[in-house]
Amino acid sequence: MTARIHLRDKEFKVRSGMTIRSALLRLNIQPEAVLPTRDGELLTDDEILQERDEIRLIAVISGGAH
Amino acid sequence: MKCRKCGEKAVIHMRQHKLALCKNHYLDWIPKQTQRFIHDNKMFNPEDRILVAVSGGKDSLVLWDVLSRLGYQVDGLYIGLGIDGGNGYSAESRRFTEIFAAEHKLNLITYDIEEHEGLDIPTAASMTRRGRERPCSICGLSKRHIMNRVAIENDYDVLVTGHNLDDEAAVLFGNTLNWLTAYLQRQGPVLPNRSGLVKKAKPFFRFYERETAAYALLRGIEYMYDECPHAVGAKSIYYKVLLNQLEADRRGAKLSFYLSFLRAKETMNFNLGGDDVERMLHPCTSCGQPTSTPDLCTYCRTWKEVRDRREMMLEQGIES
Numbered sequence: 001m002t003a004r005i006h007l008r009d010k011e012f013k014v015r016s017g018m019t020i021r022s023a024l025l026r027l028n029i030q031p032e033a034v035l036p037t038r039d040g041e042l043l044t045d046d047e048i049l050q051e052r053d054e055i056r057l058i059a060v061i062s063g064g065a066h
Numbered sequence: 067m068k069c070r071k072c073g074e075k076a077v078i079h080m081r082q083h084k085l086a087l088c089k090n091h092y093l094d095w096i097p098k099q100t101q102r103f104i105h106d107n108k109m110f111n112p113e114d115r116i117l118v119a120v121s122g123g124k125d126s127l128v129l130w131d132v133l134s135r136l137g138y139q140v141d142g143l144y145i146g147l148g149i150d151g152g153n154g155y156s157a158e159s160r161r162f163t164e165i166f167a168a169e170h171k172l173n174l175i176t177y178d179i180e181e182h183e184g185l186d187i188p189t190a191a192s193m194t195r196r197g198r199e200r201p202c203s204i205c206g207l208s209k210r211h212i213m214n215r216v217a218i219e220n221d222y223d224v225l226v227t228g229h230n231l232d233d234e235a236a237v238l239f240g241n242t243l244n245w246l247t248a249y250l251q252r253q254g255p256v257l258p259n260r261s262g263l264v265k266k267a268k269p270f271f272r273f274y275e276r277e278t279a280a281y282a283l284l285r286g287i288e289y290m291y292d293e294c295p296h297a298v299g300a301k302s303i304y305y306k307v308l309l310n311q312l313e314a315d316r317r318g319a320k321l322s323f324y325l326s327f328l329r330a331k332e333t334m335n336f337n338l339g340g341d342d343v344e345r346m347l348h349p350c351t352s353c354g355q356p357t358s359t360p361d362l363c364t365y366c367r368t369w370k371e372v373r374d375r376r377e378m379m380l381e382q383g384i385e386s
């Protein structure tokens with residue numbers, strides 16, 4: 001019963017059945033700092049993780065003294 | 067979660083507005099909101115000629131897209147910094163910018179620093195006292211100077227940048243932690259023009275960073291995803307992480323931090339002493355841009371220091 005979450009070159013295994021938001025909080029990833037996608041489609045973070053889901057997170061924080 | 071407007075499946079939930087939208091309604095909502103911010107803050111009119119500073123990153127390309135969808139006359143300015151950093155940062159971000167401009171038939175001005183000053187940013191930074199670890203100081207001041215110069219020389223009415231709420235809140239946080247009153251005085255979504263300085267506006271100042279990223283994704287705008295290598299460990303990123311922590315516990319915390327600052331500035335007698343600096347502005351003896359430092363402006367002084375040092379090194383036969 002696992003789904004996988006990818007962020008840049010990292011991969012995390014999480015239990016399916018919980019929301020993306022709870023999975024992110026458990027992994028110490030700030031929900032505000034990422035956008036979850038599945039097969040290139042944007043998802044809201046109340047989406048429930050399904051068995052064998054592959055979720056890609058798009059990091060949105062940019063910075064520097066621009 | 068369902069779209070508030072049509073009941074279809076939502077693609078984004080903006081917790082601070084308690085608003086979830088589907089793809090189509092989101093792609094409508096962003097330009098409408100932008101137009102409202104432009105109007106409410108008197109940023110510019112349809113007759114104005116607008117120059118948008120584009121870096122190839124999400125915010126500036128999305129801003130260019132939204133303003134042109136709204137029918138404004140908006141040209142882009144890309145500044146070539148010559149940063150490689152292992153991921154070909156400048157070359158790649160330039161490529162994204164050029165592709166975007168070509169696909170949307172928009173006019174792009176490119177200004178390459180090395181072409182004009184003889185050295186790229188990392189090389190120049192290695193020759194200044196302050197910039198040896200991080201080129202952000204000379205990079206930031208050069209970009210600000212060049213944006214203003216290009217806008218003035220080409221008669222643009224306003225210069226716009228893609229700064230979002232997270233950028234502004236992070237700057238405000240840093241300025242407040244250190245009580246940098248002169249900076250606080252000048253921080254805001256619009257800076258009026260003064261002699262030698264073009265009007266500046268930040269139409270995205272109320273959008274969260276994830277909202278501009280979501281727009282880019284949904285519109286299929288390809289942007290430079292990797293950061294400038296010198297942004298690693300930047301204070302602004304650290305402040306953004308702290309503010310996002312607040313936001314996770316209390317929705318809307320970032321937005322209200324920034325908006326209540328703007329309100330306080332307007333309603334209270336918020337005399338932060340910045341006016342004194344304004345009064346002391348005079349034209350730089352070399353380039354003519356207004357400056358508060360005696361004689362040369364910071365841009366001219368810094369680049370003069372770089373060239374002098376370069377010359378000295380060449381005379382001594384040291385390769386940089």
Ligand code: SF4
Pocket residue numbers: 063064065066147201202203205206294295296297
């Ligand atoms: S992170 Fe620093 S060096 Fe890189 S573009 Fe921004 S200001 Fe310039």
Ligand SMILES: [Zn+2]
Pocket residue numbers: 069070071072073074087088089090091
């Ligand atoms: Zn809808």
Ligand SMILES: [Zn+2]
Pocket residue numbers: 350351352353354355362363364365366367
């Ligand atoms: Zn000058």
